Amino acid sequence: MKTEEFCKMISRSKPGPGDGGNTGSWRVLRPVINLELCIPVKMNKKACFNCWLYCPDSVVSKTIPPVINFDYCKGCGICAEECPVDAISMVDEATPMEEEK
Amino acid sequence: MHIIESGNVAAATGVKLSRAQVIAAYPITPQTPLTEKLSEFVESEEFDAQYIPVESEHSAMAVCIAASTAGARAFTATSANGLLYMSEQLHWAVGARLPLVMCVANRGIGAPWTVWNDQQDTMSQRDAGWIQIYANDHQQIIDSVIKAFLLAQTVSIPVMVCYDGYILSHTYMPFEQPDQDQVDSFLPPFAPKNFLDPENPGNFNPVTLPDVRPGVDGEIEPGYIEIRHNLHEDLRTTLDTYAAIDKEFEEQFGRGGNPLIEQYKCVDADFVAVCIGSLSYQLRDVIDLMRDDGVKIGVMSVQMYRPFPDEVIVAALADKKCAIVLEKALSYGNQGALYGDIKSALYNSDTKPHVHNYILGLGGREIKTQHLLDALTESCKSPETIGDTPRWIGLKL
Amino acid sequence: MDRLKIIKKNIMEKKTTILNLTEEEFVHSGNRACSGCGLSIIYRMGLKALGKNTILVVPPSCLTVLQGLYPVASTKLPCVNVTFASTGAAATGVRGAMKALKKENVNVVAWAGDGGTGDIGIQALSGACERGEDIIYICYDNEAYMNTGVQRSGTTPQGVLTTTTPIKGKLQEKKDVPAIIAAHGIGYVATASAAYPLDFYDKVKKAMTISGPRYIHVHTPCPPGWSFDTRFTIKVGKLAVKSGLFDLYEIEDGEFQLTGESKRLVGKEKPPVTDYFNSQGRFKSLDAELVKKVQERVDAKWAKY
Numbered sequence: 001m002k003t004e005e006f007c008k009m010i011s012r013s014k015p016g017p018g019d020g021g022n023t024g025s026w027r028v029l030r031p032v033i034n035l036e037l038c039i040p041v042k043m044n045k046k047a048c049f050n051c052w053l054y055c056p057d058s059v060v061s062k063t064i065p066p067v068i069n070f071d072y073c074k075g076c077g078i079c080a081e082e083c084p085v086d087a088i089s090m091v092d093e094a095t096p097m098e099e100e101k
Numbered sequence: 102m103h104i105i106e107s108g109n110v111a112a113a114t115g116v117k118l119s120r121a122q123v124i125a126a127y128p129i130t131p132q133t134p135l136t137e138k139l140s141e142f143v144e145s146e147e148f149d150a151q152y153i154p155v156e157s158e159h160s161a162m163a164v165c166i167a168a169s170t171a172g173a174r175a176f177t178a179t180s181a182n183g184l185l186y187m188s189e190q191l192h193w194a195v196g197a198r199l200p201l202v203m204c205v206a207n208r209g210i211g212a213p214w215t216v217w218n219d220q221q222d223t224m225s226q227r228d229a230g231w232i233q234i235y236a237n238d239h240q241q242i243i244d245s246v247i248k249a250f251l252l253a254q255t256v257s258i259p260v261m262v263c264y265d266g267y268i269l270s271h272t273y274m275p276f277e278q279p280d281q282d283q284v285d286s287f288l289p290p291f292a293p294k295n296f297l298d299p300e301n302p303g304n305f306n307p308v309t310l311p312d313v314r315p316g317v318d319g320e321i322e323p324g325y326i327e328i329r330h331n332l333h334e335d336l337r338t339t340l341d342t343y344a345a346i347d348k349e350f351e352e353q354f355g356r357g358g359n360p361l362i363e364q365y366k367c368v369d370a371d372f373v374a375v376c377i378g379s380l381s382y383q384l385r386d387v388i389d390l391m392r393d394d395g396v397k398i399g400v401m402s403v404q405m406y407r408p409f410p411d412e413v414i415v416a417a418l419a420d421k422k423c424a425i426v427l428e429k430a431l432s433y434g435n436q437g438a439l440y441g442d443i444k445s446a447l448y449n450s451d452t453k454p455h456v457h458n459y460i461l462g463l464g465g466r467e468i469k470t471q472h473l474l475d476a477l478t479e480s481c482k483s484p485e486t487i488g489d490t491p492r493w494i495g496l497k498l
Numbered sequence: 499m500d501r502l503k504i505i506k507k508n509i510m511e512k513k514t515t516i517l518n519l520t521e522e523e524f525v526h527s528g529n530r531a532c533s534g535c536g537l538s539i540i541y542r543m544g545l546k547a548l549g550k551n552t553i554l555v556v557p558p559s560c561l562t563v564l565q566g567l568y569p570v571a572s573t574k575l576p577c578v579n580v581t582f583a584s585t586g587a588a589a590t591g592v593r594g595a596m597k598a599l600k601k602e603n604v605n606v607v608a609w610a611g612d613g614g615t616g617d618i619g620i621q622a623l624s625g626a627c628e629r630g631e632d633i634i635y636i637c638y639d640n641e642a643y644m645n646t647g648v649q650r651s652g653t654t655p656q657g658v659l660t661t662t663t664p665i666k667g668k669l670q671e672k673k674d675v676p677a678i679i680a681a682h683g684i685g686y687v688a689t690a691s692a693a694y695p696l697d698f699y700d701k702v703k704k705a706m707t708i709s710g711p712r713y714i715h716v717h718t719p720c721p722p723g724w725s726f727d728t729r730f731t732i733k734v735g736k737l738a739v740k741s742g743l744f745d746l747y748e749i750e751d752g753e754f755q756l757t758g759e760s761k762r763l764v765g766k767e768k769p770p771v772t773d774y775f776n777s778q779g780r781f782k783s784l785d786a787e788l789v790k791k792v793q794e795r796v797d798a799k800w801a802k803y
Binding site for chain 2: 628
C-alpha cells in the first residue's frame with residue numbers, strides 16, 4: 001500500500017535542447033555574417049545585436065562577433081532581414097560551410 | 102461526536118476534517134448545500150482553505166487539476182449535468198494521475214430537466230478511470246470522503262464519492278463525526294513527488310507519442326499506451342489498497358469492514374438483490390418481509406463500482422440461484438451497466454446464478470416497497486424464465 | 499500623482515535596450531516551432547522578463563508543440579498543460595495552491611493563443627478576471643487556429659483567407675478581445691507586438707509589479723498561416739502597427755494610453771493599410787470596397803487618438 005508502488009509512469013517532461021531533433025536540417029538557406037560589415041565587430045564593442053534580439057530560436061550569440069549555432073538554426077532569415085547594415089546574407093544551404101571548404 | 106445533519110453537510114464535514122486546501126465549486130442542485138457549507142466553514146475561518154467560486158463546473162475541475170498539480174489537496178462537488186460538463190476534465194485528471202476527491206450528489210440527466218435522483222450521471226462516467234465509491238448513508242458519506250483522500254493520494258488516482266441526491270443529500274440522519282486529531286493521524290498531508298516547482302521544472306501533460314522515446318538523460322520513457330496501461334494496472338491494485346485503507350480506518354474509528362460490497366442476510370441466501378446506494382436500505386425492509394414468508398433472500402450493495410470488484414462479487418454470487426440487479430441507470434439501448442458488469446464477471450465462473458435486471462427510480466420516480474416486493478417475488482418464483490431484457494419497475498404509462 | 503507612483507513610473511520608463519537585455523534563455527533551441535515563428539520571439543522575450551520563479555499554464559496551441567513532446571521539454575520553467583477551455587481557471591488553481599502552500603512569490607502565468615483566449619477560453623478567463631485572480635494572462639494573437647492548420651477564429655480579421663474561409667475570406671470583423679477583458683475593470687491590460695519584443699518585455703515587467711489579473715495581448719505574425727516568407731516576421735508585424743491597424747497601448751487602472759511605436763504615430767502620416775495587406779498572401783481575396791472600408795475605419799479610429 002506504499003505510494004511509491006503506484007504511478008510509476010507520469011507524463012512530465014524534463015527540460016532539454018533539441019526536442020525537434022537537429023532543426024538545423026530544416027534549413028534551405030543559411031545565414032552568413034560578413035564580419036567586415038557587422039557593427040559590433042567593426043566597432044569592437046557591444047552594439048547592435050539585432051540578430052541576437054530577433055532570432056526566434058536563440059541560436060545567435062550576443063558576442064563579438066555574433067556566432068550562429070547551425071545545429072539548430074532553422075534558416076528563417078529574420079537576422080538577415082533585420083540587420084541594419086545588411087551584413088548577413090542568406091546563401092544556399094548546398095554551398096559548403098567555411099570550415100568545409 | 103454524534104450529530105444529526107444532512108448528507109451534504111456530512112460530506113462537507115468530511116472535507117474539512119480531511120484538510121482540503123483548495124476547493125472550487127459551482128452550484129447545482131442537489132449538491133448546493135455541500136458547497137454552501139464549505140464556503141461557510143472557510144468564511145468563518147473555521148477551516149483554512151482556498152474556496153474558489155468558479156463560473157462553471159468545467160472550471161471547477163480545472164482549478165482542482167491545476168491546484169493538485171501544484172501540490173495542494175483539492176476538492177470539488179457536483180451533480181448531473183455539472184458532472185457531464187466537466188467530463189473532459191475528468192479524463193484529464195485521471196490521465197494526469199491527480200489525487201482529487203469529488204462528491205457527486207446523484208441526479209438524473211436532462212433532457213428533459215429533472216432535479217431528482219437517479220444514478221445516470223456517475224454511471225455515464227464509469228469509463229473515465231475515476232475510482233467510484235457509493236455511500237448508502239450519512240455515516241458512509243463522511244467516512245468515505247476521509248478514506249477517499251487517503252486512497253487518492255496513495256494510488257494517485259482521483260476518487261468520486263457518490264450518494265443519492267435528496268434521498269441522502271437532503272435528509273437528516275445521525276452519524277458519528279470523527280475528531281480532527283484522529284483524522285490527522287489517519288490521513289497524512291499531501292506531499293507529492295512531482296509537482297509544479299520552479300526549483301525542479303518539468304512540463305506536465307505534454308503531447309505524448311504513440312511510441313516510447315528516449316528522454317534527455319537517454320533513458321527510454323513510455324508512450325501513451327504504457328502510461329495508460331500503468332493507470333489500469335494501478336486501478337486493479339486499488340481494490341486491495343482500498344480494502345487495506347478501510348481496515349486501517351476500522352481499526353482507528355471502529356467503523357468499516359465492507360469496502361467493496363456490503364451484504365445483508367446473504368450468507369444462507371438463495372437469492373440476492375443487488376443494487377448501488379441508498380436503495381439497499383429499502384431493499385432490506387422488503388427482504389425481511391420475504392424472509393418472513395420463508396424466501397431465502399439477501400441484499401448486496403456495490404460500494405466500489407470502479408475499479409470493479411469482480412472477484413469479490415463472483416465469490417458472493419456464484420453459488421446463488423439468482424442475482425436480481427436493480428438499477429437507477431442504464432446503458433440506453435442495451436441494459437443496466439451494473440447488470441452487464443456482473444454477468445461478465447460471472448461468465449468464467451464454474452457455477453453461476455441466473456441474473457435478472459430491473460430499471461427503476463429514474464428521474465426520482467418513487468420506488469414503492471410493494472413494487473420491489475412484487476418484482477423480487479416474481480424473480481424468486483421463476484428465476485429460469487425471466488429473460489435478458491431489463492424489466493422496468495414503477496412505469497405508469 | 500503620489501510619490502510612490504512617480505517613482506514607479508520613473509523606474510518603468512527606463513526602457514530595456516538590446517544591450518541591457520538579459521542573456522539568460524528559458525527556451526531551448528531545437529524546438530518544434532516553425533521557422534520564423536513570431537510566437538518563438540515573444541515566448542523567448544516573455545520568459546526572460548518573467549524569470550525562473552514562474553509557473554506556466556498552457557492550453558492546446560502552437561505553444562504546446564513548441565514546448566516539446568514527451569519526455570523532452572523545450573521550456574526551462576515548470577508548466578502545466580491544461581484543456582483548451584480551462585486556461586483562466588487552471589491559472590486560478592495554481593494561484594490557489596500557491597496561497598494554500600504559502601508560496602506567494604511565484605508568477606502564475608497563463609499563455610494561450612487567440613482562439614484559446616477569445617473563443618473557447620473566454621468564459622474561464624472572464625471568470626478569473628471577475629474574481630480578481632492574481633495571474634498574468636498572455637494571449638499571442640496569430641489571428642487564426644494555426645496549430646490545427648489555419649482555421650478562422652473570432653480574432654481573424656475581416657477578409658482573411660483561412661482553411662475554413664477559403665474563397666471569400668472571413669466575412670466578420672476581428673473580435674476585440676483586449677477591450678472585452680478591459681471591460682472587467684482589471685488593473686492592467688496591454689497590447690504588444692512580436693515585432694517590438696523589447697516593448698513587450700517591458701510590459702511583462704510592468705505587469706509583474708501589479709497584482710490581480712493582468713492581461714497582455716500580443717499581435718504575433720505567423721509565416722505559414724499568413725503566407726509570407728519566414729524572413730519578414732518582424733517587417734510584417736511592424737507594418738500592422740505602423741499602418742494603424744494594430745495599436746500598442748496600455749490600460750492601467752482604467753487609463754488608456756498609446757505606447758511605443760503607436761504613440762509616436764499620433765498625428766503622423768501612416769502608410770496605407772494596403773501596404774500591410776500586400777505583404778501577405780492571406781489578404782489576396784480582398785476587394786477594393788473592403789480595403790476602402792478598412793482604411794476608413796483605421797482613419798476614424800486614429801482621428802480620436
